[in-house]
Amino acid sequence: xxxxxxxxxxxxxxxxVRQSTRNYPQVNVINFTSSWADGLAFNALLHSHRPDLFDxxxxxxxxxxxxxxDHAFNVARQHLGIEKLLDPEDVATVCPDKKSIFMYVTSLxxxxxxxxxxxxxxxxxxxxxxxxxxxxxHIRVDHRQHFSQGVSCxxxxxxxxxxxxxxxxxxAKSLL
Numbered sequence: 001x002x003x004x005x006x007x008x009x010x011x012x013x014x015x016x017v018r019q020s021t022r023n024y025p026q027v028n029v030i031n032f033t034s035s036w037a038d039g040l041a042f043n044a045l046l047h048s049h050r051p052d053l054f055d056x057x058x059x060x061x062x063x064x065x066x067x068x069x070d071h072a073f074n075v076a077r078q079h080l081g082i083e084k085l086l087d088p089e090d091v092a093t094v095c096p097d098k099k100s101i102f103m104y105v106t107s108l109x110x111x112x113x114x115x116x117x118x119x120x121x122x123x124x125x126x127x128x129x130x131x132x133x134x135x136x137x138h139i140r141v142d143h144r145q146h147f148s149q150g151v152s153c154x155x156x157x158x159x160x161x162x163x164x165x166x167x168x169x170x171x172a173k174s175l176l
Contacts, residue, residue, distance in 0.1 A: 013105055014127075015120035017041070020048040020112075026060055030127050032101045037092055039068025045105075046075055049112040053079055065092040082107045 014029065021027045024044040029035040036042060040060060047056045053075055059068055069088035076082040085104050090096065 010102065011121055011124050012116055013102070013109055015124045016109060016114065016116045017045060017105065018123065019116060019120040020045050023048065024056075024060075032098045032105065033096050034094065036101050037094070037096055038065045039063075039070075039072055039088070039092070042072035042076075043068055045108060045112075046072055046080075050079065076108065080108070080111045082111065 010032070014032070017029045021029060021041060021044040024040070024047075027040050027044040029041050043054075043056070043059050046053065047059075054071070059071055063071065066088045069086075069091050073084045073086060073088065077084050082104075085107070086100055091101065
């Protein structure tokens, strides 16, 4: 059961993020995994503290998750001195690595204003807790999805080949 509980540092960091991104309706950070995958949370966090660095609406509405993530990591590197520790492709997944995201957000926490209210911490304590999925389980699901996609592609290619053979045979019959 202890694995399902958040540490105090996670609660404080998540509270800070939620408090900082409260005015961004497209952003609802409830964890250190899937809430970050579309890149909006990273950009909202940066924009909430440094709105002078970029136009939020342009980033939020016109870019793909990979582009938004790349944008946030580049802004943090250029203007805050935070190295690009994450690859956008590794974050823009169904279940990004929690420790990596936590580490990167901690880097942001160290250079941006850090006020966290007790209300924000209490709010985090009431968030729903998803069931715990191990990295191995996620990899198995991911492999199943890739296998399933591969089977679908193979089936499609096979059906196209069968169609071509059927067309060839019907043409051959008409020549006889």
